[in-house]
Amino acid sequence: MFQNKLVNIMLMILMTIALLGVVTVLLVRSFSTPEANGANPTIDEIIENSWETEEITTNLNGRGYVQARFRIHVDSKEAREELEKRDFQVNHIIIHELAGQSEQELRTQEGMETLEDNLRRKIDDILEAGTVIRVYMTERVVQ
Structure with missing residues:
Protein backbone atom coordinates (compact mmCIF):
# COMPACT_ATOMS: atom_id res chain seq x y z
CA MET A 1 0.00 0.00 0.00
CA THR A 33 -34.55 -3.22 24.06
CA PRO A 34 -36.65 -5.29 26.49
CA GLU A 35 -37.52 -7.84 23.78
CA ALA A 36 -33.84 -8.49 23.05
CA ASN A 37 -33.20 -9.24 26.72
CA GLY A 38 -35.99 -11.80 26.76
CA ALA A 39 -37.82 -9.59 29.26
CA ASN A 40 -41.34 -9.65 27.88
CA PRO A 41 -43.45 -7.84 30.46
CA THR A 42 -46.34 -9.61 32.14
CA ILE A 43 -49.84 -8.19 31.86
CA ASP A 44 -49.59 -6.95 35.46
CA GLU A 45 -46.39 -5.05 34.62
CA ILE A 46 -48.00 -3.55 31.53
CA ILE A 47 -51.00 -2.35 33.55
CA GLU A 48 -48.79 -1.03 36.37
CA ASN A 49 -46.59 0.91 33.94
CA SER A 50 -49.27 2.30 31.67
CA TRP A 51 -51.69 5.20 31.64
CA GLU A 52 -55.01 5.50 29.82
CA THR A 53 -56.24 8.73 28.27
CA GLU A 54 -59.73 10.08 28.63
CA GLU A 55 -61.97 9.60 25.62
CA ILE A 56 -60.81 12.05 22.94
CA THR A 57 -63.19 13.35 20.29
CA THR A 58 -61.72 15.39 17.44
CA ASN A 59 -62.10 16.19 13.76
CA LEU A 60 -60.17 14.28 11.16
CA ASN A 61 -58.48 15.53 8.03
CA GLY A 62 -61.57 15.91 5.90
CA ARG A 63 -65.16 15.84 7.04
CA GLY A 64 -65.13 13.04 9.58
CA TYR A 65 -64.42 12.79 13.27
CA VAL A 66 -63.10 10.19 15.66
CA GLN A 67 -63.71 9.20 19.27
CA ALA A 68 -60.77 7.30 20.67
CA ARG A 69 -59.03 6.25 23.85
CA PHE A 70 -55.40 5.18 24.18
CA ARG A 71 -53.33 3.22 26.72
CA ILE A 72 -49.68 4.26 26.78
CA HIS A 73 -47.22 1.67 28.12
CA VAL A 74 -43.94 3.03 29.48
CA ASP A 75 -40.88 1.30 30.91
CA SER A 76 -41.11 2.42 34.55
CA LYS A 77 -43.37 3.69 37.30
CA GLU A 78 -41.56 7.05 37.23
CA ALA A 79 -42.29 7.41 33.51
CA ARG A 80 -45.96 6.61 34.13
CA GLU A 81 -46.16 9.26 36.84
CA GLU A 82 -44.55 11.80 34.50
CA LEU A 83 -46.98 10.80 31.77
CA GLU A 84 -49.91 11.48 34.09
CA LYS A 85 -48.54 14.95 34.87
CA ARG A 86 -48.08 15.65 31.16
CA ASP A 87 -51.61 14.57 30.26
CA PHE A 88 -52.38 17.88 28.53
CA GLN A 89 -49.26 17.55 26.36
CA VAL A 90 -50.12 13.95 25.51
CA ASN A 91 -53.68 14.94 24.56
CA HIS A 92 -52.27 17.77 22.43
CA ILE A 93 -50.01 15.33 20.56
CA ILE A 94 -52.86 12.87 20.04
CA ILE A 95 -55.25 15.53 18.74
CA HIS A 96 -52.64 16.87 16.31
CA GLU A 97 -51.87 13.39 15.01
CA LEU A 98 -55.55 12.53 14.60
CA ALA A 99 -56.19 15.82 12.78
CA GLY A 100 -53.74 14.69 10.11
CA GLN A 101 -55.48 11.34 9.59
CA SER A 102 -58.34 10.63 7.21
CA GLU A 103 -61.34 8.41 7.87
CA GLN A 104 -59.98 5.82 5.43
CA GLU A 105 -56.58 5.70 7.17
CA LEU A 106 -58.12 5.11 10.60
CA ARG A 107 -60.42 2.39 9.26
CA THR A 108 -57.46 0.20 8.26
CA GLN A 109 -55.21 -1.86 10.49
CA GLU A 110 -52.13 -0.37 8.80
CA GLY A 111 -53.39 3.16 9.44
CA MET A 112 -53.99 2.42 13.12
CA GLU A 113 -50.53 0.86 13.50
CA THR A 114 -48.93 3.88 11.84
CA LEU A 115 -50.84 6.23 14.15
CA GLU A 116 -49.84 4.24 17.25
CA ASP A 117 -46.18 4.22 16.19
CA ASN A 118 -46.18 7.97 15.45
CA LEU A 119 -47.77 8.65 18.83
CA ARG A 120 -45.20 6.41 20.56
CA ARG A 121 -42.29 8.35 19.04
CA LYS A 122 -43.76 11.80 19.70
CA ILE A 123 -44.82 11.07 23.28
CA ASP A 124 -41.43 9.48 23.95
CA ASP A 125 -39.79 12.74 22.84
CA ILE A 126 -41.45 14.71 25.67
CA LEU A 127 -40.68 12.20 28.45
CA GLU A 128 -37.66 12.86 30.60
CA ALA A 129 -37.94 9.77 32.82
CA GLY A 130 -38.15 6.57 30.83
CA THR A 131 -39.40 5.66 27.39
CA VAL A 132 -42.67 4.73 25.74
CA ILE A 133 -42.77 1.05 24.87
CA ARG A 134 -46.09 0.96 23.04
CA VAL A 135 -49.29 2.90 22.45
CA TYR A 136 -52.51 0.89 22.30
CA MET A 137 -55.72 2.27 20.77
CA THR A 138 -58.30 0.83 23.16
CA GLU A 139 -61.45 2.48 21.77
CA ARG A 140 -62.23 3.87 18.35
CA VAL A 141 -65.30 5.23 16.61
CA VAL A 142 -64.77 6.79 13.18
CA GLN A 143 -67.53 8.71 11.40
Missing part, protein backbone atom coordinates in the same frame (compact mmCIF):
# COMPACT_ATOMS: atom_id res chain seq x y z
CA PHE A 2 2.20 2.85 1.24
CA GLN A 3 6.00 2.80 1.26
CA ASN A 4 6.21 3.69 4.93
CA LYS A 5 5.48 0.78 7.32
CA LEU A 6 4.55 3.16 10.13
CA VAL A 7 1.73 4.69 8.05
CA ASN A 8 0.45 1.21 7.20
CA ILE A 9 0.41 0.18 10.86
CA MET A 10 -1.37 3.39 11.91
CA LEU A 11 -4.04 2.94 9.23
CA MET A 12 -4.67 -0.65 10.29
CA ILE A 13 -4.98 0.40 13.95
CA LEU A 14 -7.43 3.20 13.04
CA MET A 15 -9.56 0.85 10.94
CA THR A 16 -9.59 -1.71 13.76
CA ILE A 17 -10.71 0.91 16.30
CA ALA A 18 -13.44 2.16 13.95
CA LEU A 19 -14.69 -1.40 13.37
CA LEU A 20 -14.75 -2.11 17.12
CA GLY A 21 -16.70 1.11 17.68
CA VAL A 22 -19.35 0.17 15.12
CA VAL A 23 -19.71 -3.34 16.55
CA THR A 24 -20.01 -1.94 20.09
CA VAL A 25 -22.75 0.51 19.08
CA LEU A 26 -24.71 -2.24 17.31
CA LEU A 27 -24.45 -4.58 20.29
CA VAL A 28 -25.52 -1.92 22.78
CA ARG A 29 -28.53 -0.95 20.66
CA SER A 30 -29.63 -4.56 20.15
CA PHE A 31 -29.37 -5.46 23.85
CA SER A 32 -31.00 -2.27 25.14
